Amino acid sequence: QVQLVESGGGLVQPGGSLRLSCVASGNIFNIISMGWYRQAPGKQRELVATISSGGTTNYADSVKGRFAISRDSAKNTATLQMNSLKPEDTAVYYCRTALPGFRYYWGQGTQVTVSS
Numbered sequence: 001q002v003q004l005v006e007s008g009g010g011l012v013q014p015g016g017s018l019r020l021s022c023v024a025s026g027n028i029f030n031i032i033s034m035g036w037y038r039q040a041p042g043k044q045r046e047l048v049a050t051i052s053s054g055g056t057t058n059y060a061d062s063v064k065g066r067f068a069i070s071r072d073s074a075k076n077t078a079t080l081q082m083n084s085l086k087p088e089d090t091a092v093y094y095c096r097t098a099l100p101g102f103r104y105y106w107g108q109g110t111q112v113t114v115s116s
Helices: none
Strands: 002-007 010-012 018-026 033-039 046-052 057-059 067-072 077-082 091-099 103-106 110-114
Touching (some): 002 091, 002 103, 018 033, 018 091, 018 110, 033 067, 046 067
Parallel strands (some): 010 110
Antiparallel strands (some): 018 077, 033 091, 046 057, 091 103, 091 110
């Protein structure tokens, strides 16, 4: 059993910042990667950013230069620092972890709303 718990969402004005955190617990060994995805109303879930066990990062073009993902492997946590937020960043943000054997686990999601 693997659990992912996200925190840090909320309401922020355009141009503001938020930090999302994800903590993984349970039967987790050799995490391959952790990442953040988001889903806006009426849209498909999309990748935001991922970070591998070796620290390699990958970002959606829409967030490059504004968002930064980091990871604390010892604590099984992943953090997404979001700066210069735009209304189009409004979505439910989900944490996902990838484990060996093509096993993927998702968190319950946290709402991010960017509005004046």
